[in-house]
Amino acid sequence: MFPISFAPKLIRSCTILLNISKTYCCPPTPKPPVVTVLNACSKIGKYVALLLKQNPLIGELRLYDKNGTVCAVAEDLSHIDTRTKVRSFGGSAVLKHAVAEVDIVVSVGGCKESSRESYKKLFEKNVDDVRSEALHMIEFNPKAVFCIAKPPIEALVPMVSEEFRKAGVYDSRKIIGITSVGSMRANYHIANVTGQRAADVICPIVGGLSTNCLVAVLSQTKPKTTSPQIIPTVQKLIGESEDDVLKLYADCHTVCLSPALAVARFVNTMLKALRGDTNCVDCAFVAQTGHIGQFLPYMTSIVRLGRYGIMSSHMPKISGDEAHRLKKAAVIIKDLIKMGESFVTGEILDDSIQQNGSAQKLQEAAQAQATAASAFGKVQSQQTSG
Template structure:
């Protein structure tokens, strides 16, 4: 395969640093560009450059057209940029700061690498992905198959926390659990009834235990924020999850791997079967996505939901449309 350039935007942050290291370790990556607004990103790049993997590594700031240099020729762009949550903060509290950051970085992508695959980690994902889409649309370069909101942390938490809930904490890697909806609180809908291998029936018959598990998956980020006592939010697990999805996409899009399916928050406005399942016309929704050379090759249906999961879907639909609209309006609103 030809050389693969990956750009990480926000590479000096709590997610960006471990994520950059993981990307550097991927043998398929030949060029790693690290961008941030803080000068320490050059040190992060120097640090990563000592790792004995193929990728050459360079760090860029806003000086000397750094964003242009980082993005030009990029095949894949990963965006963990933004401020982290602090105790008591909701993802929406972050909105105005991170929305502006994502808007500006998306404009850079539109200008310098419009064909790149774009993975957005910056919260609130439910709104930041629509923001990026609106910027790319305005530039005439929006390809819905190449824009992804990374929801893999919800998938990772579902496997880990389900394994713990059934008393088999070491078995987390064995479980594959699709997660649909969005990427914040009640918009996160883990389809535990579709777990492979199947979770024990005793979990589903114990309503309180089931509700507690789903709540823990939906609000797992709060667990980390509280445990870090004001010193940060989920960074290591998010970097791991972000890289896991990037690795799946690299395998499917650039290395010819077949049958790679991973949930992601993507553009579903033209997927009538998905809209029918959801019961609402939504522009974005997390569904299992079959990945390939074009990015999104196929959107997989939600499938059979349990009666409780149908209730959770309604709760998700009570919040998600507003988050999408908030992102769209951030770009479309007239400037004062």
Template sequence: MVKAVVLGASGGIGQPLSLLCKISTLIDELALFDVVNTPGVAADLSHISSKAKIEGFVAAKGDMKGETEETETAKKNALTGADVVIIPAGVPRKPGMTRDDLFNINAGIVKGLVEACAKYCPKAAILVISNPVNSTVPIAAEVLKKAGVFDPKKLFGVTTLDVVRAETFIQDISGERNTDKVVVPVIGGHSGNTIVPLFSQAKPSVDIPGDKLDALVHRVQFGGDEVVKAKDGAGSATLSMAYAGFRFAESVIKALKGEKGIVEPTFVYLPGVSGGDEIAKATGVDYFSVPCELGPSGVEKATNILGSANDNEKKLIDECIKGLKTNIESGVTFATK
């Protein structure tokens, strides 16, 4: 039996993500929580003839910060018994807004939700989608540390959308439309210049013309801006993010169930996972997204592929690390102040 929970289930990412979870054959029980509208979302999805039993929980009316006793009870009922918790909660990006602009609002939301996870499902795998991931994952770690339940192998920053974009955008050059056959490692963080696609390590290998490489890298790094602009103020990359979040969640669940050979890039606390110390020493940061082998206990091993980067990619990695240091410090400071 696998119980999955979506925190922020009524939002632009949360609703399509919840739909994908509802139709997954890997999930037996699905609990949804948000500050508004969750019973309606759950009722709607409950009419889908699929395996998962679904229930929706909502904060007390008007309690947008989720602080009342009634809201706490709703969180408890949603989270108790959870195996996997997916957190897309937060406000979306708007035109001209960077991920850093979202920080103060989303940081507080994530902090409160992870505090509830620490109380009611301390052994669950926690998948953080809420931006800015480079800061919200360190916040989650500090909250779990304070509660005495931090398991670095089960805290994941979901960077899969960057991988999905790299796989998609390279099609115009490779001509390979079957993405199941394509692997493009994307490392670093999950915002702008901290995103480093390693096209030199793509499998199968792709010969990218020199006059197209910079534009391709930029599109992966700033693909979110492309969507925000196209939606003209009506939203951000919600549907593609829901797909990417679900894709990563399925990989985690398959690994928890014992399936072997599952490797996914994810933003993790390096000192707490096998192979992470080497990467932390090479980068000078404690959090970094690298390909990780997943297993029943979460992250089984982080793989250091930085040394295989070409000269151009090493320059991108240097820029990435500069940004990450600031992002990580912001998250830790917010959580501990």
């Protein structure tokens, strides 16, 4: 037995040993993530930056834009008294510094300005900027998660993927098309029609995000209260949400409020996944594999996020009506995928893609898609057996 007088010395010794173990044995505290918002001077870019400035998970928020006034946006945001540090990068020459040594890069802007604006015009408006961003990431930070929220994501995600493949640094987990606004709109319209609270509704989406590409999986909505009679009406409302708002704006503004919140929510989910949280699930436009990949090489599906980006993706079970809608949407999505890939590979596009024919013509072409329908049949049978 030790004498009582020895107790204080023993306690001091234990305290010293504990401090030494904390200093030399415990792993260092991980550095808070760094997030870059590209095209931060755009309307949606400013809103996204404002929302992310309030995110306690972000250590540093970088704002990049070719326009030098991005420094004013950054200074304005810096006055918000949150822990997130804000830095600005103005001009093409500093894009490499904006994307270097960051965890997440988010490309926003280039939103649809008119309900009559075609996929092809949107692609031509945004492709050069997104390609430049991709090339800089390939050279200076290929391991960052690249989140694309510029339309049409159905063409830009494949284009970026081809650039990464060409450079030999492709990782399908890291290139993500943000489609969260589609789920958000679906939740709202379902709640509005059924009399529920939008916050209580969860509806997954598949296909794409653009008009005539998005299919809401109403059969898997939680809580399950959607009656068959209202399905066509709700699908139409969800698919035409952006165009309806543009018409209310008299085609003089972009729809950027709800998309900005959707982007910020997705980034927040991605940040939680990076720190190790396990229940990080959303819908996103990503590369597909297996039977799903035979049907569509890229598609919006349910994704689980992890430390390295996409951990897994899967198709929800869909009804016959939803399968029919997805087959129609697949014709348009395939053309958009081809549009994006051919921009890198140099292939000549079919005239119907170049001219961006009407959705009706593209849907009629679905009858000739025997291979796609066959592959999709395999997906359905696989889901039924599962």
